[in-house]
Every structure is written in structure tokens, then in C-alpha cells.
Amino acid sequence: MHVIDTQELVKSYGPVKALKGLNLQIPKGCLYGLLGPNGAGKTTTLRILCTLLAPDSGKVLIAGINALQDPRSVRKEIGYVAQEVAIDKILSGRELLQLQADLYHLNNLEKEDRINKLIARLQMSEWIDRRCGTYSGGMKRKLDLAAGLIHKPKVLILDEPTVGLDIESRSSIWQLIKELRDQGTTILISSHYLEEIEFLSDRMAIIDDGRVIAEGSPEHLKQELGGDRVTLKVREFSSQDESEKVKQLVQSVEGVRQVVVNKSQGYSLNLVIEKEEVLNRLRNKVLEAEYQVFTLTQSRPSLDDVYLQATGRTLMDAELAVSTQRDLKKESKQSMR
């Protein structure tokens, strides 16, 4: 059975279509990653799943419950940790957890027990009784995560849980997420960090422009792509002209596919080879034509390549493209209730 099941979710904000028929099926106990550039519709999807937002059309089932008909029952099952940490800076961390426990109707015994366990597990004891206003980003995020876990949710929804965090905080949060998965919690995590999704998720979906465009385990998605990636430079900084000429040249080598001139890396050539031995043929061809080989590196396909293949652009380019179009002020207004 799927713990999270959405069908054909559509959501618009005025003229902007955020979701254009999004389908997600997440099995029980799965750590599921949602990868996509900012503005792809990740947050909108998560907000619909945790009943903060109603879709214009489509179906949402969480743990078999229809989220649109019985949102309250769904709320009992999910823990949601939003992207923007919402913490009352006047309260201490412990008081915030107590408030959260009361909102989920834990009795006094459960409450103390749960709070103490979470403080111990997340190593918050040193600062938990200080006011939240004094916390660092990592502390706030840990506290927010603890708040989302207070009622032992079956489903945990994390919206960009490590954005803007230092490496240490990030890895401790990653460890906790994996631990929760091992204990049987179904976890949905959104991120625009490739390595985060790659490291954490059992399965993943790439969302772009309000739709799922690829789905599967990260390994599977990479294998499906096939071939090794190769970067070739004939000198440290080639001109565009020169690179185009070399491109013509290597395209004729048997077993070479998809040659792209990468402007952002000094006009290096990015290409895909089918087999290991193509590399030697490639090198010989370049040397025969009296070019130097400055670098020739080979790598397994990454998730970025998967993204590139599915959308025709790299994740970074997609981020840059949307960053100029987005109106963050307007978006924060939209997220207000």
C-alpha cells in the first residue's frame, strides 16, 4: 500500500500554474526524495500533503485517509517541518516542544517522556532551556525537527531540511533521518541539493514545472541513463571556435554521444561514451588532429546528468533561470494563511 498517494494534483496561484497534474506514490517505510529547482512546485506539493493548502483539483491519500475530506485525521499522522523555521523566539526550546505536545494532545506523562527523549537524541540538552531567539540556524532546525516528531508521526514531511546549514548540522540531521527511516517512518524530503537526495533517498522523483518528470531509485535513474560522462579540454582556456571544431572532430568517433560545449567551464566538451575503450579512440583521434589533450576525465553519470537528460538543462541553470523570475515577497504572501 502507498502511504502517500497523490493523483493529478493541480494548483494555481492566480495566473501562475504551480502544479500541472502531479502524481506521487510513496510506499510505506520509504525515504523518498523530491528533487527539483526552486520554484518547481516542491513546497506547494508538500503544503498540500500536510493539509495547509487545498489543490484546485486532484486526489490526496495519506495513510489511506482522504486528506481533502478528513484533514484532521491526516494531521494526526504526519509531522511537517516547514522550510522557513517558525519558532517563537521568546519561548525556550523546551517550552516550544511543550506547546507542540499540547497541540497534539499528548498527556503529561507522554509529554515529558517524549520531550526528554528528543532532547537526548538530538543533543539539545545544553541549550534547550535558553530562549529560541539566541539559537543558531542549526539549533533552530533541530528544534523544529524535534517539534515535528513529538507525536511519533507515521509520515514525516521535510521541506528542504538542511538548506543553509553548516556541514556538521547537516550530517547530524541526515543521520537522524536515516535512523527514523530504519524505524519504519515513511519520510518525504524535498531538496534542491543533488547530493542530499542522492545520499538519503531510497526512491526519488524529479519535479520540474509542476510535474514529475522522472521517478525511481537514484541508482536506477543513473543506470537508465547509461554510459560514462567524459570531460575533454584541449587547452586550459579554449575559444568557442576551437571547441566547436573539436566537437565536430570527436562526434565522428564511434561510440561517442551527446557532445556539448560547456560555456561555463572554459568551453570544455562534455560527452557521453558507451564503453571504456572509446576513451582511447577518442584520445588518439584528438592527438592525430594535432590538438593537445589538456584534461580528459571520465565519471559515472550523476543525478545532475539525470536531471540534464530529463529537462535539457542542469539544475544550476534552472535555479538561475527561476531566481530572476521569482517574486519572493509575493510568494511569502501566498504562504500566509
Added chain:
Amino acid sequence: MLKKHKNLSPPLTLLVEVMTNSTIKMMKINSIANLNQETLALTKRLFLQLIRRPSTLFAGILQPLIWLILFGALFSNAPEGLLPGGMNYGTFLGAGVIVFTAFSGALNAGLPVMFDREFGFLNRLLVAPLESRNSIIFSSIIYITSISILQSLAIMFTASFLGYGWPGIGGLFVVVITLLILVFAVTALSLGLAFALPGHIELIAVIFVVNLPLLFASTALAPISFMPSWLGWLAAVNPLTFAIEPIRAAYSGPLNLANVLIQAPYGDLNGYGCLSVLIGLTIGLFILISPLLNRKLS
């Protein structure tokens, strides 16, 4: 229930019915307990904020006292017998300051909610399986009401210290009841605004625009008989006036709510009339605003 179990024997049917009823009863008790728990937790948060950031409370008590002391002294040498019933100006003003203080406090009730909306804290509450989202409203009302009563008592003690009188037990009762009705109405209005307006800047703007004009166009600072007829009309339909006059009556001697308290251009109104208008206004506001709150909160 009986229909569902019609193949069961009669005693069993009865048992099923009794059990179902008791489960329903337990569920009801449970939901009341839940509602209590969440409302108390939310109220506790508001009070913790107040205790740790007490400057607003101090300012909220100090400001009316300054009004009372400075404004009360302004007309202390005015000819005697100028005010209706031969009241001195300090006593006259006391009722006005009490009502005005409770009014502006309640008008600000929406601000914390607005900030919770803006900072995303409200989302934390909306994602939780609250028994009823009305607990968000209840907690605001409990909080604002307690503060208003506290402020009013401070004003009343100071007024009595300044020799402006004390309403007595019956009068005190009228003061508290009147304030409760007013605070409920204005809190509802303010929470409605907090959900209807786009941000705190707009909310503060509305509060600014509403606050002082309502004070000046009421009988807080002067009786209707002092006013030109257009202002008298405004004062006579101003909700603040309906709260001020019963409290002023409580101060002016033996309390009788059947006495005429407002000589309005449209006719005379006694104390019961004033309170009825206030109650009607409160109910009206709740009916007007609850669809908005429900829409925003569900």
C-alpha cells in the same frame, strides 16, 4: 442505532446502544479535554510572551494613568456644576479612560495573530490536529480580557487614590460586565482584521485611524450636551459611549441601570438599553466575522 442492529436480541440491542452512547459521551469528554489542553497551551504562550516582554503591559497601564492624571487635572478648576450631576471632571473622565483603555487593548488583539501569520507560526498551529481552530481565537480572547481587567483595576485604584471615587461592589460588577462585552466585540473585530488584511502594517494603520477618532467622538472626554449637534449624533451612535455611560453611572452614586444615561438626539436611553446595544453589537460582530475566520482557519 437500533435499526442497524435489528437482528440482535433486545437485551443485546440495548447493550449496544448503551455502549455506543457511552463511547459518544467519552468522545465528547475527550474532545472537551483536547480543546482545553490546546487553548490553555496557546494562552500560556501569550502570557509567557507578556511576562518576558512586559514593556507593552507597563506602557498599557502607564498610558491611561497619564491620561487620568494630566487630562483629569486639565479641567479641575472649571466652574462647579458644569458637568451633569455635578460630577467633578476626574470622576467623569475615569469611566472614559477605563473604556478607552480596554478598547485600544482589544483593538490590538489581532497583532500577535498577524505576526504569527507573517512568521509562519500560524502554520504550525494549522498543521496540528487541533480539536477546533477556535482555540486560537479563544486563547486571544482570554488573554486580552485578562489584561483589560488588570489595566482597568489599575486605573480604578489610581482614580480612587486621586479622590475620583470608587464604584462599590455592585458598580464593580457593572464595570466588569460592560468591559467584557466590549472587549469580546472589539477582539472579534481585531481578529477579523488580522485575517482579512494583508500584513501588520495595514493592521496598525487601521488601528491608528480608528483609535483616536472613536475616542473624541464619544462621551469619554465630554458629555453630549457640550457638543455641536453633528458630533452629538456621532457620540450617540458610537459603541464606546454605550460602554462609558453605564460605568460612569456606577461611579456617580447609587447605581440604577433603569435611569436614563444617554440623552441622545434620537431619544433617551437607560443603562439596560446601553448594555443591550453593546450585546447586540457583539453578537452582530461575531456573526459577521465568523465566516471570515472559518474560511481562513479551515
